[in-house]
Amino acid sequence: MKNTFKEISDKIRSSKTFLITAHVSLEGDALGSELATYALLKKLKKRAVIYNSDHTPPIYKFLPHSKLIKNNLSEDKFDVAMVLDCSDSSRAGKVKDYLSRVKCIINIDHHISNTFFGDINLVDPAASSACQILYKLCERMKIMDEKIALCLYTGIFTDTGNFTYTNTTKETHRIVSNLMHYGVSPRLIYENVHSLCEDKDLKFIGKIISNLKFDSSRKICWATIKKWEDTDYDLTEVIFSFMRLLKGVEVLILFKKMEKDKIRVNFRSRPSVDVNKVAQFFGGGGHKSASGTTIETDLKSAERKVVSFIKRYTNKLK
Numbered sequence: 001m002k003n004t005f006k007e008i009s010d011k012i013r014s015s016k017t018f019l020i021t022a023h024v025s026l027e028g029d030a031l032g033s034e035l036a037t038y039a040l041l042k043k044l045k046k047r048a049v050i051y052n053s054d055h056t057p058p059i060y061k062f063l064p065h066s067k068l069i070k071n072n073l074s075e076d077k078f079d080v081a082m083v084l085d086c087s088d089s090s091r092a093g094k095v096k097d098y099l100s101r102v103k104c105i106i107n108i109d110h111h112i113s114n115t116f117f118g119d120i121n122l123v124d125p126a127a128s129s130a131c132q133i134l135y136k137l138c139e140r141m142k143i144m145d146e147k148i149a150l151c152l153y154t155g156i157f158t159d160t161g162n163f164t165y166t167n168t169t170k171e172t173h174r175i176v177s178n179l180m181h182y183g184v185s186p187r188l189i190y191e192n193v194h195s196l197c198e199d200k201d202l203k204f205i206g207k208i209i210s211n212l213k214f215d216s217s218r219k220i221c222w223a224t225i226k227k228w229e230d231t232d233y234d235l236t237e238v239i240f241s242f243m244r245l246l247k248g249v250e251v252l253i254l255f256k257k258m259e260k261d262k263i264r265v266n267f268r269s270r271p272s273v274d275v276n277k278v279a280q281f282f283g284g285g286g287h288k289s290a291s292g293t294t295i296e297t298d299l300k301s302a303e304r305k306v307v308s309f310i311k312r313y314t315n316k317l318k
């Protein structure tokens with residue numbers, strides 16, 4: 001991996017124009033890594049454009065340079081594409097079309113399901129976040145300032161579930177400790193990222209929480225959502241944060257009907273169950289304890305298929 005860091009820093013230093021992107025359904029790690037990369041490239045006097053398929057959720061607009069993010073692009077000539085926190089180029093949504101026209105794709109990611117779609121691939125599933133990997137790149141390039149630090153801290157903070165998931169390591173804490181030398185305020189980040197609900201959102205969440213379903217062993221808990229609330233930000237994590245309070249449950253699932261016969265399925269798990277394997281069985285992927293997929297069927301049959309697969313899969317583990 002040492003060589004890959006060098007290869008990437010050489011490529012960055014020798015190139016002029018950059019396209020930066022991340023996965024659809026933007027969140028802290030995707031945006032944090034994009035904006036940190038942007039600030040890093042600007043420090044090196046490079047031309048860089050952040051182009052995303054999805055709009056930036058308002059809760060992340062406190063991040064530096066977030067106003068410069070584009071959702072449409074007229075130019076298409078770039079030396080390098082920096083694709084961040086993205087397991088597969090198709091996860092970049094409509095930006096994928098641009099990637100085929102770029103001379104060199106640098107893929108920096110921590111998803112265990114990464115397909116190594118880049119020309120240079122820096123993939124470390126042991127890292128808590130794409131931001132944690134980028135921190136190491138900054139460290140090697142000897143570039144850091146308060147803007148980069150704020151972006152990286154935010155990505156690490158959100159992808160570790162406020163430093164509570166199993167991906168939080170000594171290394172994670174070493175890095176965030178170093179980032180705090182640049183004036184990062186954890187309180188400010190927490191307030192921006194977590195003060196997001198309106199009363200109608202809490203009512204919507206309340207309805208979901210009061211209709212949770214369980215399997216007979218009560219180790220699997222899931223919610224089915226017929227109409228996903230159209231908010232400025234994704235309520236998925238908020239709902240999971242309530243479901244996580246359940247004692248003894250090992251797998252949490254959200255089934256969301258996005259359109260007719262199109263169901264988004266998100267998985268979260270305690271360490272005993274690898275939900276990346278579950279998501280992969282259904283054509284998706286992610287991490288061992290957080291993953292997702294999209295299934296083309298109706299809500300009832302998605303629910304039946306997924307829950308029965310997890311029952312068989314967890315039985316095999318016993």
Ligand SMILES: [Mn+2]
Nearest residue numbers: 029085129130
């Ligand atoms: Mn991530």
